[in-house]
Amino acid sequence: MDDIGSLFHILAIITDAEFEYCSTENKAYDSRMQECLKCGLCEKMCPTGAIKGFAKIEPTRCLRSVSETNPIPSQYEKLVGNHLLGCDICQTVCPKNALHAMSGAYAFPIKKLLTGDISELKDSIGVNYARKHRLRMKGITIAANMKRKDLLPELRSIMDSSPDADEKRASERAIYRLETDT
Numbered sequence: 001m002d003d004i005g006s007l008f009h010i011l012a013i014i015t016d017a018e019f020e021y022c023s024t025e026n027k028a029y030d031s032r033m034q035e036c037l038k039c040g041l042c043e044k045m046c047p048t049g050a051i052k053g054f055a056k057i058e059p060t061r062c063l064r065s066v067s068e069t070n071p072i073p074s075q076y077e078k079l080v081g082n083h084l085l086g087c088d089i090c091q092t093v094c095p096k097n098a099l100h101a102m103s104g105a106y107a108f109p110i111k112k113l114l115t116g117d118i119s120e121l122k123d124s125i126g127v128n129y130a131r132k133h134r135l136r137m138k139g140i141t142i143a144a145n146m147k148r149k150d151l152l153p154e155l156r157s158i159m160d161s162s163p164d165a166d167e168k169r170a171s172e173r174a175i176y177r178l179e180t181d182t
């Protein structure tokens with residue numbers, strides 16, 4: 001959008017207005033895409049190769065959707081890094097966003113993701129994302145990516161006592177990665 005760039009999220013719109021649907025077959029799509037400078041930075045910087053040339057993206061390779069997969073496929077787990085919700089690198093490198101204020105990174109302790117102490121996140125990422133299981137699964141991978149051996153007790157606790165099979169498997173994998181430095 002002209003005044004705020006493209007780094008924003010639309011969570012919901014309730015309206016009775018009629019819109020022209022934006023698809024690759026219509027003019028509304030063309031006019032928005034003409035604003036792209038075709039500099040290729042987003043494609044070059046995307047860590048997963050999800051962007052394939054002008055206006056083409058493979059959503060299933062984007063870390064935003066990859067990190068919602070349980071468990072995160074092994075070829076992507078290191079690429080998640082310490083990002084909680086996708087990576088947005090394509091947005092932050094885009095020169096069309098350079099003139100717009102960005103809120104910057106929001107740091108949150110990994111330990112709280114593992115223990116489920118996440119209530120303060122509801123205001124910043126919304127109640128839909130701020131669910132204990134959802135964030136614990138991400139925290140488990142992030143703990144391994146960040147080589148946080150100090151979190152081994154929390155990971156072992158999840159592996160031993162979580163009622164959730166996905167959490168058990170993910171924590172077992174994270175413990176293995178931390179103990180073998182992989």
Ligand code: SF4
Nearest residue numbers: 046062063087088090
């Ligand atoms: S959010 Fe990250 S992984 Fe997804 S398309 Fe952008 S740069 Fe690639």
Ligand code: SF4
Nearest residue numbers: 036037039040042094
């Ligand atoms: S970084 Fe922005 S301007 Fe450059 S190709 Fe990607 S979307 Fe277009």
